[in-house]
Structure formats: C-alpha cells, structure tokens
Amino acid sequence: MGILEVKDVGKRFGGLQALGDVNLNVEENTVHAIIGPNGAGKSTLLNVLVGKLIPDSGSVLFDGQSVLGRTPHDINQMGISRVFQTPEIFGDLDVMENVMIPCFAKRDGAFALNGYGSVASHTDIREKAEQMLADVNMLEKRNMQASSLSRGDKRRLEMAMCLVQDPKLLLLDEPTAGMARADTNNTIDLLKEIKEKRDITMAIIEHDMHVVFSLAERITVLAQGTPLVEDTPENIKGHPKVQEAYLGQAHD
Amino acid sequence: MDAILLQILNGLDKGSAYALIALGLTLIFGTLGVVNFAHGALFMVGAFVAVTVQRLFNWSFETVDPTKTDFLGNPAKVKTPYVESWFGPEVGAAMIDWSVPLAILFAIPIMIVVGFVMERGLIKHFYKRPHADQILVTFGLAIVVQEIVKAYYGANPIPTPAPDVFKGSFDFGPLLGLDTSLAYPYWRLVYFGFSAAIIGAVFAFLQFTTFGLVVRAGMADRETVGLLGINIDKKFTIMFGIAAAVAGLAGVMYAPINSPNYHMGMDFLVLSFVVVVVGGMGSLPGAVLAGFMLGILESIASMNVIKELIPGIDQIIIYVVAILILLTRPRGLMGRKGVMED
Amino acid sequence: MFGLNKKDTTLFIIVAAMTLLAPFILNPFPTDSALAQFNAGYPDLMQRFVIFGILAIGFNILFGLTGYLSFGHAAFLGVGSYSAVWMFKLLSMNIIPAIILSVIIAGLFALVIGYVSLRRSGIYFSILTLAFAQMSFNLAYSVLTPITNGETGLQITLDDPRVLGVSVAENGNPPVTNLFGLEMRETFTLDLGAWAFQFNIGFYVCALIMLAAFYVSVRIFRSPFGLMLRAVKSNQHRMNYTGLSTRPYTLAAFVISGMYAGLAGGLMASMDPLAGAERMQWTASGEIVLMTILGGAGTLLGPVLGAGFIKYFENIFSKINDNILHTWFAIMPDGLEDLLVTIVHPFVGKGWHLTLGLLFMLVVTFLPGGLVEGGQRIAKALSRKKKDEPKTPDASE
Numbered sequence: 001m002g003i004l005e006v007k008d009v010g011k012r013f014g015g016l017q018a019l020g021d022v023n024l025n026v027e028e029n030t031v032h033a034i035i036g037p038n039g040a041g042k043s044t045l046l047n048v049l050v051g052k053l054i055p056d057s058g059s060v061l062f063d064g065q066s067v068l069g070r071t072p073h074d075i076n077q078m079g080i081s082r083v084f085q086t087p088e089i090f091g092d093l094d095v096m097e098n099v100m101i102p103c104f105a106k107r108d109g110a111f112a113l114n115g116y117g118s119v120a121s122h123t124d125i126r127e128k129a130e131q132m133l134a135d136v137n138m139l140e141k142r143n144m145q146a147s148s149l150s151r152g153d154k155r156r157l158e159m160a161m162c163l164v165q166d167p168k169l170l171l172l173d174e175p176t177a178g179m180a181r182a183d184t185n186n187t188i189d190l191l192k193e194i195k196e197k198r199d200i201t202m203a204i205i206e207h208d209m210h211v212v213f214s215l216a217e218r219i220t221v222l223a224q225g226t227p228l229v230e231d232t233p234e235n236i237k238g239h240p241k242v243q244e245a246y247l248g249q250a251h252d
Numbered sequence: 253m254d255a256i257l258l259q260i261l262n263g264l265d266k267g268s269a270y271a272l273i274a275l276g277l278t279l280i281f282g283t284l285g286v287v288n289f290a291h292g293a294l295f296m297v298g299a300f301v302a303v304t305v306q307r308l309f310n311w312s313f314e315t316v317d318p319t320k321t322d323f324l325g326n327p328a329k330v331k332t333p334y335v336e337s338w339f340g341p342e343v344g345a346a347m348i349d350w351s352v353p354l355a356i357l358f359a360i361p362i363m364i365v366v367g368f369v370m371e372r373g374l375i376k377h378f379y380k381r382p383h384a385d386q387i388l389v390t391f392g393l394a395i396v397v398q399e400i401v402k403a404y405y406g407a408n409p410i411p412t413p414a415p416d417v418f419k420g421s422f423d424f425g426p427l428l429g430l431d432t433s434l435a436y437p438y439w440r441l442v443y444f445g446f447s448a449a450i451i452g453a454v455f456a457f458l459q460f461t462t463f464g465l466v467v468r469a470g471m472a473d474r475e476t477v478g479l480l481g482i483n484i485d486k487k488f489t490i491m492f493g494i495a496a497a498v499a500g501l502a503g504v505m506y507a508p509i510n511s512p513n514y515h516m517g518m519d520f521l522v523l524s525f526v527v528v529v530v531g532g533m534g535s536l537p538g539a540v541l542a543g544f545m546l547g548i549l550e551s552i553a554s555m556n557v558i559k560e561l562i563p564g565i566d567q568i569i570i571y572v573v574a575i576l577i578l579l580t581r582p583r584g585l586m587g588r589k590g591v592m593e594d
Numbered sequence: 595m596f597g598l599n600k601k602d603t604t605l606f607i608i609v610a611a612m613t614l615l616a617p618f619i620l621n622p623f624p625t626d627s628a629l630a631q632f633n634a635g636y637p638d639l640m641q642r643f644v645i646f647g648i649l650a651i652g653f654n655i656l657f658g659l660t661g662y663l664s665f666g667h668a669a670f671l672g673v674g675s676y677s678a679v680w681m682f683k684l685l686s687m688n689i690i691p692a693i694i695l696s697v698i699i700a701g702l703f704a705l706v707i708g709y710v711s712l713r714r715s716g717i718y719f720s721i722l723t724l725a726f727a728q729m730s731f732n733l734a735y736s737v738l739t740p741i742t743n744g745e746t747g748l749q750i751t752l753d754d755p756r757v758l759g760v761s762v763a764e765n766g767n768p769p770v771t772n773l774f775g776l777e778m779r780e781t782f783t784l785d786l787g788a789w790a791f792q793f794n795i796g797f798y799v800c801a802l803i804m805l806a807a808f809y810v811s812v813r814i815f816r817s818p819f820g821l822m823l824r825a826v827k828s829n830q831h832r833m834n835y836t837g838l839s840t841r842p843y844t845l846a847a848f849v850i851s852g853m854y855a856g857l858a859g860g861l862m863a864s865m866d867p868l869a870g871a872e873r874m875q876w877t878a879s880g881e882i883v884l885m886t887i888l889g890g891a892g893t894l895l896g897p898v899l900g901a902g903f904i905k906y907f908e909n910i911f912s913k914i915n916d917n918i919l920h921t922w923f924a925i926m927p928d929g930l931e932d933l934l935v936t937i938v939h940p941f942v943g944k945g946w947h948l949t950l951g952l953l954f955m956l957v958v959t960f961l962p963g964g965l966v967e968g969g970q971r972i973a974k975a976l977s978r979k980k981k982d983e984p985k986t987p988d989a990s991e
Contacts, residue, residue: 073835084835092824113846
C-alpha cells in the first residue's frame with residue numbers, strides 16, 4: 001500500500017473533462033514524477049491533493065485517511081507540504097521568521113493563541129529553524145527580508161519551510177519552471193541532497209524531462225486527464241505510447 | 253398597493269443618486285483599479301456648483317429708485333441682479349429661475365477639470381500602492397474638499413430651489429387608475445429622467461464608441477490593452493474626468509431635493525460604496541441595478557406598516573441587504589471574478 | 595525586564611515616563627505667559643490623550659499586524675461607553691465593574707461583527723465593517739433609544755437604582771465616578787513658581803491602564819501569535835499551505851482590538867459619565883484609522899504618538915483665532931500681517947479638520963510609515979552624517 005493512493009478521481013469543469021478516472025499510487029520514500037503535456041490535468045490533480053479542489057468522483061487516501069473535503073491547512077497538518085511554481089514565502093518577514101512559522105504550525109497546530117512568551121523564548125523552535133537553515137546553506141541570510149532574496153534563494157527558503165515540518169509527502173509543482181539551466185541543476189542537487197539526508201516521499205509535477213529523469217524513481221504519464229502509463233524512468237523512456245503522446249514533441 | 257407604488261416612486265430619486273455615484277465609482281474601480289473615497293466629495297462639489305451659479309445669477313447692484321419711497325419716506329434702494337441688467341429683465345429673471353438646470357452647463361467643464369486635476373495630481377501616484385493607501389489618501393482628500401467648502405459656504409444647508417415650473421406635484425393616481433391620489437413632486441420626476449438619460453449616455457458611450465471599446469477592454473484586462481500599444485493611461489484620465497462629471501451632475505440636480513451641505517458627499521459616499529459592493533465591484537450594470545434596488549428598498553422600509561413590523565428597519569435595511577449579499581454572493585449581484593480580490 | 599527584550603524594555607520605560615510625567619511635559623509654559631495657550635496639561639485633555647492612545651494601540655493590533663483595515667471601529671468605542679454608563683446607572687459609580695462590562699460587551703460585539711466581516715478581505719472587509727458600524731449608529735439613534743437615549747445621549751440621573759451605591763450624593767447631585775472612593779475628577783495642583791501643574795486622579799488611572807494595554811500589545815507583537823498575524827498580512831496563501839488556519843487568527847486579532855476599543859469607551863464614560871451615538875459615527879472610525887496611520891501603523895510606538903499628536907493639535911489648533919494670529923504676526927508690516935493672517939486663517943480654529951486632512955494626505959503619500967518612519971529616517975540621516983558611511987538597514991526593525 002502506498003502512502004498516497006488516488007483512486008478513480010474525476011473532475012469536470014463545465015464541458016471539459018479535466019480528470020477522468022485517475023489512479024495513482026505513490027510508494028513511501030520514493031520520488032514520484034507526474035508528467036504530461038499541457039492541459040493533461042497535472043495541476044488539477046495537484047489541487048485535488050492539497051484540498052483546493054474537490055473532485056466529482058473517486059477517492060484520495062493519504063496514509064490511509066481520506067483527504068477529500070478537508071481544507072488545505074488540515075491536509076498540511078496531516079503531513080503534506082507543497083512547493084509552488086513561483087515560491088510562496090512571507091515576503092515582509094525575515095528568513096528566520098519564515099522558517100519558524102511552519103515550525104510553530106507543526107508544533108501548535110492550525111491555531112494557537114500563543115500570545116504571551118516572545119518568539120525568541122521558544123528555544124526548541126528556534127534551534128530547529130536554525131538547523132534547517134544551515135541544512136540549506138542559508139543560515140547567514142537569516143536576518144534578511146525574504147522578499148529581498150534572489151529567486152534561487154527564495155526557492156531554497158520555500159523548500160526549507162516545507163522540510164522543517166518533516167512532511168511525509170512533499171509535493172513539488174514545477175519547481176524549476178522558468179529557471180536557467182544552472183539554477184535548475186542547483187535545484188536538482190538540492191532535492192537529491194534532501195532525499196539522501198532524510199526519509200521523505202516526493203511527488204513532482206514537472207515539464208522538464210532533464211529534471212524528471214535525474215530525480216524520479218517512478219513516473220506517471222498523464223494525457224488528457226487520464227494516466228497513460230506508470231513505470232520506472234528506464235521503461236518510460238522507451239515506451240511507445242509515451243513517445244507518441246508526449247516525449248516525441250518534447251525531444252524535438 | 254398605492255402606498256407601495258408611492259414608495260417605489262420615492263425610492264427612484266434616491267436610487268438615481270446612488271446609481272449615478274456608484275456608476276462613477278465603478279468606472280474608476282474598473283478602469284484605474286482605485287478605490288476612491290473622495291467620490292462623494294465630487295457629488296457635493298456638483299451640488300455647490302448649483303449653489304454658486306444661483307448666487308452668481310442673484311448677484312445684484314443697488315440703485316436708488318427716485319419714484320419709490322420706503323416706509324420712512326426716503327428714496328427706496330432697489331436691488332437689480334446683474335443678469336437682469338445685462339440680458340434684460342425677462343431673460344435675467346428666467347436665468348435666475350432656471351439657475352439649477354443652467355448650472356449643468358457650468359458643472360460639466362468644472363467637474364471634468366476637477367477630475368483631471370485629481371487624477372493627474374494625486375490618484376495616478378497611487379495606482380501601484382495598496383488599496384488601503386488609496387482608501388486613506390482619498391479619505392484625506394475628501395476631508396480637505398469638504399472643509400474647504402465648509403469654510404466658504406458655512407455649515408448650514410443652503411436651499412437651492414428648482415425652477416418655478418417644477419414646483420408642485422404630479423398626481424399619478426388617475427393615471428394608474430387609482431381612486432386615491434398619488435402625488436409626486438415634479439422635480440423628482442425630472443431628476444429620475446435626467447439620471448436615466450445620463451446612465452443611458454454613459455452606457456451608449458462605452459458601447460458604441462472606439463474610446464468606450466478601449467476602456468471596456470481595459471477594464472477586462474489592463475495589461476493586454478497596454479501591450480497593444482494603446483495609451484491606456486490617457487484614456488483612463490479622461491475616464492476619471494467623465495466619472496467626476498457624472499457625480500457632479502448628480503449633485504447639481506440633487507441640490508433642489510436636499511439643500512446642499514458640506515457633508516452630504518460623505519453621507520452619500522458610504523451608501524454608494526455599499527451600493528457598489530452589492531452590485532458587484534467592477535460591474536456597471538450591477539451598480540445601476542443595485543442603486544435603484546437599494547433606493548427603493550429603503551423607501552419601502554420606511555413605510556409605517558413595515559416599521560411597525562420590524563422597528564428600525566428603515567435605518568438599516570441597506571446595510572442588512574449589503575451584508576446578506578456579500579455573505580451569500582461574495583462578488584455581489586453582477587460582479588466579475590478577480591476584481592479587487594487579493 | 596517583564597519578559598521584554600532590552601530594546602522593548604527601553605521603549606516601554608520611555609513611554610511610561612512620558613505618560614506619567616505628562617502633567618509636566620505638556621505644561622511647559624508659565625500660567626500667565628502668552629504661550630500658556632499651548633499648554634495641554636489639563637485633566638480632560640490628558641485623559642483624552644491616553645484614552646485615544648488605548649484606542650489606537652488596539653486598532654494597530656488589527657490593522658498594523660494583519661493589514662485588515664476596519665472602518666467601523668468606533669462602534670466598539672460607543673458600545674463600551676454605553677455599557678459603562680449602564681453599569682453606573684444600575685450598579686455603582688465604581689469604574690471597575692463598568693470597565694469590565696464595557697470590555698466584555700465590546701468583545702462580544704467584535705466577535706459577532708468580526709465573524710461575519712472576516713469572511714471577506716480587502717476592500718470588502720472595510721465596507722462590511724463600515725456597514726456594521728453605520729448600522730449600529732443608526733440603530734442607536736432610532737429604535738434602540740430605550741437603551742441609548744437617542745440624540746440626547748445616555749446619562750446618569752438621580753433616580754437610577756445603583757444597587758451597590760447611592761442614587762443621590764449627599765450634595766443632592768448624582769454621585770461621581772470613582773475607584774473605591776477615589777474620585778476621578780479630583781485634581782491636585784502643584785504651584786511651582788509661575789507654573790501650575792495639575793495632577794488628576796482620572797488621568798493617572800487612565801494612564802496606568804494605557805501602560806498596561808501598551809505592555810500587552812508589546813507582548814502580542816513579539817509573540818508567536820503576533821508573528822502569525824504578520825504572516826496573515828504577508829501571505830495568507832502560504833499560511834494555509836503551512837497548516838495554519840487564518841480565520842481564527844484574524845478573528846482573535848479583531849476581538850482583541852475590539853476589546854481595546856471597548857476599554858477606551860468604558861474609560862471615556864468613566865471620566866465623564868455620558869455616552870452618545872456620535873461616538874459611533876464613521877467619521878469617528880476614520881479618526882482612529884488616522885491616528886494609527888499618522889503615528890505609524892505596525893509599529894509599537896506609532897499609535898500612541900499618533901493619538902497624542904492628533905489630540906494635541908486638535909486642542910491647540912482649534913483654539914487659535916484671528917486675534918492670536920495678529921499678535922503672532924504683529925512684528926510684520928501691516929499689509930503683510932493681514933495677508934499672513936488671511937492665509938493661515940482657514941487652517942486654524944474651526945479649520946483644524948482641513949489641516950488634519952492635508953496632513954493625512956501628505957503622510958500617506960510621502961511617509962506611509964508615519965511619524966515613526968519619519969523619526970527613523972531623520973535618525974538614519976544623522977548617523978550617516980556622523981559616520982560618513984551608509985549603514986545596512988536592520989531587517990529586524
């Protein structure tokens with residue numbers, strides 16, 4: 001049984017069948033990529049997973065529990081963290097505060113009227129956040145305002161904010177979209193490093209084949225809202241159906 | 253039944269004023285993306301243009317009329333308005349009598365200039381600032397305009413009568429085949445007709461001219477229109493002038509209904525904002541619809557039967573409706589997606 | 595000290611000293627001098643300083659931290675005043691039960707209004723709060739007259755029951771507000787040479803409560819709760835995907851800030867036991883917004899400064915009339931004197947609101963961080979001159 005099980009999920013937007021009977025099984029401690037051409041339903045699927053959209057049919061089980069009908073913050077509390085296409089961080093706050101907020105969320109839950117002690121007095125949180133920043137090589141930038149970081153650092157910071165929660169599943173939505181080659185490679189290295197250091201399951205939605213084949217252990221190919229195949233990268237590369245639907249165009 | 257009809261009629265003129273202010277507010281929201289808390293001040297300035305024109309026309313010089321004497325036997329002083337001496341007594345008297353409608357001719361250029369100055373001088377610096385800043389700076393501006401008017405015209409309402417022809421009421425009773433009379437002041441009818449004409453003109457302008465086409469496109473997607481190489485900023489400045497003129501005209505014609513005072517703009521503004529929100533921010537038809545709807549609802553709620561049923565309802569009906577609509581239809585009656593949403 | 599870090603302790607001590615020494619600081623001119631009109635060390639004025647300070651501190655917890663701009667905060671002020679006066683009418687003239695009730699009632703009001711209004715954000719939230727406040731105002735004037743006494747305003751009378759006190763004081767007047775016998779209106783005057791300093795019990799009660807309120811706000815600002823509120827302002831989207839529910843945070847901030855306003859309203863009634871609907875009007879809400887912005891929203895000191903600034907100049911500016919202007923410009927040649935008086939005239943006296951509006955526009959346009967930011971800029975410019983090298987901005991500020 002996988003940590004994330006998507007069964008027969010369907011979603012229509014008016015006349016458009018965005019997802020039709022999607023089945024997906026993400027095994028624990030693997031990197032699972034979901035690829036597919038534009039309009040294949042990747043983003044819709046992701047939005048279903050994080051609670052932004054409720055599907056018309058089917059079920060989504062995470063760790064044996066249904067995520068459907070839960071709010072995004074509830075789903076995060078279950079252990080799913082999400083990295084966005086453009087980094088979503090707290091731009092007005094400094095780097096350290098950015099990482100401490102998810103720590104508090106993990107420790108105190110979705111809401112805590114924690115108004116007495118100062119932030120600094122929560123040593124456990126501070127140490128954890130510092131450790132995390134050290135892991136992503138950002139400790140020396142801890143006092144910088146997050147919005148003044150470079151794009152690459154913003155990405156790192158967002159990863160740190162997700163990882164500091166020790167999520168069971170990390171969802172990455174095109175983490176290298178719009179990046180230069182060098183930045184893309186840095187991100188790949190960062191993700192590899194993360195994977196080596198800790199037990200974590202990652203689901204990556206990605207356009208860039210280079211990223212997918214560098215990281216993924218399993219790949220699901222979506223086309224027109226339905227999964228074409230699910231297999232190892234080696235097998236996917238040679239799969240005629242995939243070539244036809246997707247890779248053929250991408251490798252031009 | 254006829255009581256309700258009367259209230260609907262009564263609601264029309266207030267509704268017209270709401271609709272006109274809300275229309276201007278929406279134009280500015282939709283095109284410039286600015287929340288203008290000073291829009292009520294423009295309405296008030298319009299009303300005071302009417303006051304000023306009436307005063308100017310009444311501006312007189314004194315002459316001693318040797319043929320008449322006052323009660324002490326001294327030669328009487330006679331005041332003659334300048335307009336009467338310039339244009340002859342008949343034309344002059346007519347001008348004084350018709351000063352409110354004539355004020356429209358003055359109000360249009362004045363309001364357009366005021367609008368331009370406001371947009372170029374202040375508002376344009378706030379396009380990229382947060383909405384809170386826009387609210388705050390226009391709120392400050394509204395105070396300033398209000399206080400200037402107060403300094404010149406005092407704090408008391410200034411009666412500004414409509415032309416004599418429109419004094420009195422029209423009886424709708426017989427027309428509708430009712431036994432009872434249904435008296436409705438002529439000037440309010442005029443106001444309603446005038447508002448309908450202005451609303452129609454604005455819509456026609458936006459619908460049938462190229463300028464209107466660009467503005468509508470800009471309301472839908474500002475960036476793309478900008479990319480097409482159209483100087484959208486200039487168009488929007490003009491739009492601001494038009495919105496100011498609409499508010500000003502609404503004020504000019506409203507002067508005979510409620511004697512203008514310096515804070516009438518604020519009073520109307522709060523309600524007009526509610527109207528805009530109910531109609532759906534960024535939707536012109538929504539603004540008009542909600543304006544009339546709330547005006548009429550307010551009138552109906554002030555009927556004694558209803559007040560006895562729910563005490564105080566006439567005071568709060570608009571707010572209650574606004575709250576209910578915002579909670580059930582977050583974008584208002586006819587709002588589009590993505591307008592003023594964070 | 596008191597669980598605050600060094601910087602905040604210093605700040606708190608400065609505010610405390612300034613507040614407690616206000617009777618001296620605000621009374622710099624000898625009683626008989628021409629400048630005595632600029633003294634502000636009168637009991638009722640000083641009371642107003644600190645009460646509006648509380649109001650602005652509370653508003654800042656909502657607006658400064660979460661960015662939610664409420665245009666209906668005066669409603670809570672009004673509700674607090676009404677509650678307090680009712681307590682004076684029914685229970686006793688002791689201000690403690692009155693203040694407690696006003697805080698509780700205002701908190702409940704804020705809970706209801708906030709629960710509904712916070713379902714929307716941005717401009718919609720502002721309009722919703724405005725609508726609620728106008729509704730309260732209209733109701734207070736009309737159907738709620740049995741509770742609010744309509745246009746006249748709610749006052750204490752000789753036939754109030756006051757079960758724990760007396761209906762009529764020994765001198766035949768209604769009894770006065772007190773704190774366990776200590777009368778709020780009692781004032782000691784200290785004559786020091788040409789100066790007369792006034793120490794008023796009511797002012798010191800309000801001042802101590804304001805300092806407590808300020809202390810609580812510092813704690814909130816520095817706490818994880820405060821951090822979450824700032825996160826709300828910065829990026830709600832990220833908050834949701836970080837496992838945090840934003841609505842309870844904003845609601846908590848709204849209720850806390852409503853309770854502050856209720857406290858201010860209760861104190862206002864404790865100093866002068868009457869309550870009127872005009873306290874709830876939206877222009878009053880606008881004034882609260884104005885104070886906070888002018889001082890510097892989101893900063894600790896800003897709201898206190900803003901409240902003091904506006905109340906001080908309101909008092910001073912509205913007192914200046916043409917005669918005073920003429921004495922000011924008397925050294926000028928006559929023509930110039932008249933010209934200057936004519937120019938300045940619209941801005942002073944009754945024209946105070948004009949000055950206020952202009953000031954407000956200038957601050958929002960050029961100094962969005964308010965007086966505090968202005969002070970920081972000046973300080974920075976000065977230190978730059980001294981060291982002759984630009985300092986990197988301290989991100990933690």
